[in-house]
Amino acid sequence: MSLSAYVPIVWLLALAAAFGLFSVGIAPFVGPRRFNRAKLEAYECGIEPTPQPIGGGRFPVKFYLTAMLFIIFDIEIIFLYPWAVSFDMLGVFGFFEMVIFIITVAIAYAYVWRRGGLEWD
Template sequence: MVDLSQYLPILIFLGIAVALSALFVFLPMGVSRLTGTHQPNAQKNSEYECGFPAFEDPRSQFDVRFYLVAILFIIFDLEAAFLFPWAVSLDLTGWPGWITMMGFLFELAVGLAYAWKKGALEWE
């Protein structure tokens, strides 16, 4: 026979987490309906992100430059994420680690120069 009593604290924790999550989601909705603040109208349901209605269908294709800028951001964000552990462990890796990181940075610099030359960073 398997003793499942050791899983009881985990189940209690999960139950409390689900109850609190449901409370945080449904309590504000219930309070707004009870206090009368839930009164949807055209003004409240209008566009609020940019202040004016969308020009086109929201499912239309984006310009490729949006994706290029997003990819470049991810690449250079990862570069920064790699630089911190490298800087901390430079005394352990020595010259081979330094040379490897300089090669990595050179490769990223060439990629940035290429994207810059192609106009991926230009906006009209």
């Protein structure tokens, strides 16, 4: 397969990056500049914001465990999809490598489960 098949994808990524950079770069110059106290305050669904401690407060560990769980499954899907596409070419070696990978992911999943990451109060 030649690299010319990827030229449209590269152009699309370059166009998307240029649009994003242009939008972020031009916004301070063309956007409105009417600041007031209400716009500068934190918004919490129409409720008056509660004061935070000076250090910003501490988040419960469950937030981090939930984030870890999402990252574990995202990484698993990123590796499982190409493996499934090229399963025939990899043979027995590829099968056992994926079994080791899935066991590693299962260990991380069991850790999150044991620490209470799946229980939400």
